[in-house]
Amino acid sequence: MKVKYFAWVRERIGKAEETIEPPPNVRTVDDLIAWLAGRGETYAYAFEKPKVIRAAIDHAHVKPDAAIAGAREIAFFPPMTGG
Amino acid sequence: MTAIVTVRIQEADFDIGREIAAMTSARTDIGAVVSFSGICRGSENGESIAALTLEHYPGMAEAEIMRHAETAMARWPLTGLTVIHRVGRIAPGENIVLVLTASAHRQAAFQAAEFLMDYLKANAPFWKREESAAGTSWVEARGHDDDAAARWTKS
Numbered sequence A: 001m002k003v004k005y006f007a008w009v010r011e012r013i014g015k016a017e018e019t020i021e022p023p024p025n026v027r028t029v030d031d032l033i034a035w036l037a038g039r040g041e042t043y044a045y046a047f048e049k050p051k052v053i054r055a056a057i058d059h060a061h062v063k064p065d066a067a068i069a070g071a072r073e074i075a076f077f078p079p080m081t082g083g
Numbered sequence B: 001m002t003a004i005v006t007v008r009i010q011e012a013d014f015d016i017g018r019e020i021a022a023m024t025s026a027r028t029d030i031g032a033v034v035s036f037s038g039i040c041r042g043s044e045n046g047e048s049i050a051a052l053t054l055e056h057y058p059g060m061a062e063a064e065i066m067r068h069a070e071t072a073m074a075r076w077p078l079t080g081l082t083v084i085h086r087v088g089r090i091a092p093g094e095n096i097v098l099v100l101t102a103s104a105h106r107q108a109a110f111q112a113a114e115f116l117m118d119y120l121k122a123n124a125p126f127w128k129r130e131e132s133a134a135g136t137s138w139v140e141a142r143g144h145d146d147d148a149a150a151r152w153t154k155s
Helices: A007-013 A029-037 A041-046 B016-024 B060-075 B106-123 B143-150
Strands: A002-005 A017-019 A054-057 A060-062 A073-077 B004-010 B032-039 B051-056 B078-086 B088-090 B095-103 B126-132 B135-138
Touching: A002 A007, A007 A041, A007 A073, A029 A041, A029 A054, A029 A073, B004 B016, B004 B060, B016 B032, B016 B078, B016 B095, B032 B106, B051 B078, B060 B078, B060 B106, B078 B106, B095 B106, B106 B143
Parallel strands: A002 A073, B004 B078
Antiparallel strands: A002 A017, A054 A060, A054 A073, B032 B095, B051 B088, B051 B126, B078 B095, B126 B135
16 A cells, blocks of 8 residues: 655655555554554654544545555645644 | 635635636626635744745645535535635745635625635645744644634534
8 A cells, every 4th residue: 555644754754655565463544553653763753652643544534543454545644734 | 506616726826806706707696705815924923934835635635625615515505615725835924825705695605714714724634834043843733723623513
């Protein structure tokens, strides 16, 4: 699946998007955040406060317990500050 | 006549007068147009701001705004709706966002404009970065924006 990062999540990780293949035990958005945080220092820094991170699956906001099965694109970003 | 919904995300500035004219020209069923424009402030908490840079999530941002526009169209008797959100670097005094709502009477136009702005601030995937003498920093989300959006789901 494709993963996209925005704002300071993107800056901390150092890339805007990548393609990942998480193991089968990674079932929810929360699981994915924990798995990503274990991928290295930059990821650990980006996801150091998982509760702050918002997620979207295929362009729709989702809660941390949302299942990721079948997702084509998952995005992680800070709370929005537009308008 | 059918209501026209316009949603644009762009780097270029917009002209409020021109957007209102586009919404109302050749129509006689519009009795009220409400416009809200968000403008870049020159200071934040007493500190001067050199500029804001707005980042968005292409695809999702358009979809989120369109979804909220459709909710507004279903909730109020609107005859037209325009949302324009700028991205990129914006200097103090420049426009950031425009919401226009048109209706036969003012109440629907006022309420729909406020609803759209509250939802835009809390849910549309845009992020602001501030430039000041101290460097650059991401603007932090404020809890009262979430509260403002939540009040439309009550009652």
